[in-house]
Amino acid sequence: MLSVPHSFENMNTMVRPAVSINRRGFLASSAGLCLVHLGRGKNSPSLEIPPVDEVSLQVVVDNATFGPFLPDQSLPGLKILRNAGVSSGASLSRRPLMAEFGLSVLAESSLGPVTRRVLVDFGYSPEVIHSNLSLLGIDPRSLDASVLSHGHLDHYGGFTGLFDGMNGSIRKLPLVVGGEEVFCQRVAMVSTPPQIMGALDREQLAKAGFDVRISSTPQLLGGHAFTTGTIPLASFERAAIPTQMRPGVGCDASALSPSKRGAKQIPDDGEHELATCFVVKNLGLVVIASCSHRGVINSVRRAQEISGIDKVHAVIGGFHLVRPRTEAEARRTVAEFAKIDPTYLIPMHCTGEVFIAEALRVFPQKVIRPYVGTKFVLGEA
């Protein structure tokens, strides 16, 4: 269970005027708090999720950059700002934004006068996230919380770059992870022979400025965002993960699920993986799916279940519709999204070209391409 220190607790328990919401309905009011009581058994959590006025998601690390060639756009409930924050001085910078196979997204939400900043994942390498944050004018000391979606190197590998060079001027940044198994050593099963991916080092995390909180249940972050906790395999999607994990290597085997404790090496099932989500006033859910190893549809379904809100405004992140998933699964995911009918899909990172091509064929108006530096402003204004 999440242990919440005083300052974090204050952010989590901001009191706002309550309004009623019809379960499975859309927001009943344009202001106030969603009172959510899951009622799915005695251990089900209750969260009070306030609809935010606006959330902006800026791509800090992803697979591709696009330079200055894409124009900004204004669409219903979405503004797209390309290379937002990059200096527009008299000369082009000799340091470009960099891309790599990793993911990091900065979520900045506002509710009345209160702004919260949550960083989701840290990319693959410290150098890239450090340089991109600097070029985008993002001060990591301004963050209120962070989330690590799961224990893969392309999501945690850059964490030491976050506060690099700021010794002595940082406070501990809350970092939410979904389970002890995030720390287990992993083996990448995508080459022959398989390669050691490594393990997330909790001592190094502490030295780098993070204060880790482990929670497999939904949590409210900074009073605005919420994490999904463990994502049930509730749709056709299976856990399809190209890694195996070693219980007891890097992690405390006794803190894992009982069926995993005695194993030497087992296929990953993504039990600890999290999505990070928002409810945006009058527009619906925004889901940051990160890598979707438990399935992007399952991630969206979990966010709907926790929030009680069906309407999905945007889903952004890696949808992992590459191996070990199949092209048929990628196409079926598009068909499932057609039923959910999100306003926008922003496929990043490990999504794969088959899904993107099929989504562009079926509902081109929904598909927005991200690039490093792009800021997506999701709100009514």
Ligand SMILES: [Fe+2]
């Ligand atoms: Fe990934």
